[in-house]
Amino acid sequence: MPRLPNDCFANSADMISVDQAREQIAKVANTCADIEQVSIDKAGFRILGEDIIANMDVPPAGNSAVDGYAFSFASYQDSKTLVCVGRSAAGAPFSGSVQKGECIQIFTGALLPAGCNTIAMVEDVTVHGQKVFFPEGLKDGANHRKAGEDLKKGSLILKAGTRLRPQELGQLASIGKCEIPVYTKLKVGLFSTGDELCNPGDAHKPGSIFDTNRFMIRTLLENYGCCIQDYGILEDKLATVKDALAKAADECDLILTSGGVSMGDEDHVKAAVEATGNLHFWRIAIKPGRPLAMGQVKSAAFVGLPGNPVAALVCALQFVRPLITGLSGLNMKDAALPVFGKSSFLMDKKPGRTEWLRGRYRINEQNEPVIDKYSQDGSGIISSLTWANGLIELGEDVNRVEPGNMIRFYPFTELFK
Numbered sequence: 227m228p229r230l231p232n233d234c235f236a237n238s239a240d241m242i243s244v245d246q247a248r249e250q251i252a253k254v255a256n257t258c259a260d261i262e263q264v265s266i267d268k269a270g271f272r273i274l275g276e277d278i279i280a281n282m283d284v285p286p287a288g289n290s291a292v293d294g295y296a297f298s299f300a301s302y303q304d305s306k307t308l309v310c311v312g313r314s315a316a317g318a319p320f321s322g323s324v325q326k327g328e329c330i331q332i333f334t335g336a337l338l339p340a341g342c343n344t345i346a347m348v349e350d351v352t353v354h355g356q357k358v359f360f361p362e363g364l365k366d367g368a369n370h371r372k373a374g375e376d377l378k379k380g381s382l383i384l385k386a387g388t389r390l391r392p393q394e395l396g397q398l399a400s401i402g403k404c405e406i407p408v409y410t411k412l413k414v415g416l417f418s419t420g421d422e423l424c425n426p427g428d429a430h431k432p433g434s435i436f437d438t439n440r441f442m443i444r445t446l447l448e449n450y451g452c453c454i455q456d457y458g459i460l461e462d463k464l465a466t467v468k469d470a471l472a473k474a475a476d477e478c479d480l481i482l483t484s485g486g487v488s489m490g491d492e493d494h495v496k497a498a499v500e501a502t503g504n505l506h507f508w509r510i511a512i513k514p515g516r517p518l519a520m521g522q523v524k525s526a527a528f529v530g531l532p533g534n535p536v537a538a539l540v541c542a543l544q545f546v547r548p549l550i551t552g553l554s555g556l557n558m559k560d561a562a563l564p565v566f567g568k569s570s571f572l573m574d575k576k577p578g579r580t581e582w583l584r585g586r587y588r589i590n591e592q593n594e595p596v597i598d599k600y601s602q603d604g605s606g607i608i609s610s611l612t613w614a615n616g617l618i619e620l621g622e623d624v625n626r627v628e629p630g631n632m633i634r635f636y637p638f639t640e641l642f643k
């Protein structure tokens with residue numbers, strides 16, 4: 227498995243923009259996944275590991291798009307009355323061929339026999355015994371699904387790096403593919419750090435708080451299709467953090483921690499990472515978020531997320547998401563797509579940095595998209611995240627938002643996929 231080049235997160239710039247940070251992540255994040263074959267019933271939402279070429283035409287043969295009567299258009303041009311000489315049903319084709327002046331009864335999906343190229347819908351004809359009366363105005367080739375009109379044999383149908391949604395699985399099934407080459411799942415090791423943390427289910431002691439970040443980030447990683455190794459809570463002790471990270475680096479492609487990366491006496495993640503790899507504090511012009519710790523432990527990628535839950539989730543969505551995209555082999559074009567709506571609020575903003583606010587996108591009574599912002603913006607306010615259905619993004623240039631201004635919004639549904 228090709229891993230990261232040495233010290234690839236080094237970054238000489240003092241302060242970088244969001245775009246610069248993402249560019250550098252995209253450069254570093256080449257897939258470290260292997261390819262495995264999985265059966266098609268297990269391939270849903272996995273990432274395709276190889277280009278897929280159609281080994282056959284789809285549909286494999288010309289067939290009917292409707293229930294009705296099939297004939298040669300030349301016969302129909304001569305006479306609007308044709309003699310029915312047989313029937314072709316899905317899975318039970320007509321074995322003969324259809325001559326001039328003749329037609330056959332046909333059903334949706336049934337093969338079109340030799341001598342037929344056009345089908346009239348059953349609703350549009352009148353039948354008396356063997357005689358079928360056709361209306362004026364039918365078009366040459368009507369209701370004829372041609373062989374290969376969906377996929378041509380030999381054509382590239384899906385590219386490596388494609389997420390296999392229901393429709394891609396349908397496409398693979400349509401060419402009879404049952405073993406699908408997919409990238410192996412990215413192995414992500416997850417830690418929380420802090421002596422104040424305890425697990426939900428533990429007795430709550432004075433001075434402790436429940437670990438929230440690990441559960442948020444875990445769920446996010448599950449959605450991203452990662453294989454998660456949950457290493458639990460690390461105490462604020464250098465030796466413990468160092469040993470745990472070294473072990474995780476042997477077992478994982480990417481290590482994520484939260485907390486412990488500020489410069490306080492109890493913040494040991496920095497020293498622990500530096501002891502076994504490299505760590506760089508990227509100063510990105512964003513709010514919320516302090517410097518984002520990016521690095522390597524041995525050859526595993528490392529990201530130290532901020533401890534404050536809102537900052538941890540926002541940084542995971544904005545920076546870890548593209549890192550995981552690249553490392554797991556997913557095509558970068560699968561980037562999150564924003565929507566736009568009218569601001570319902572007034573806000574002054576410091577230009578020169580990107581801000582993400584917890585927002586709610588809604589449609590007002592005039593059918594216009596409107597975006598509200600949460601009343602509190604502290605980075606420990608988890609209820610702002612549960613209230614929101616996405617993140618408002620205010621770009622570097624913005625210095626003020628007024629009610630009615632069009633603003634950019636990333637629905638969580640986009641950021642979670």
Ligand code: AMP
Pocket residue numbers: 418419420422423435436437438439440484485486487488532533534535
């Ligand atoms: P730190 O970066 O370790 O100084 O943490 C910053 C703040 O985030 C402190 O108030 C921590 O208690 C809090 N915090 C750190 N990790 C977590 C976590 N996993 N869950 C909830 N809060 C956390």
Ligand code: MG
Pocket residue numbers: 419420421485486492533
């Ligand atoms: Mg801490």
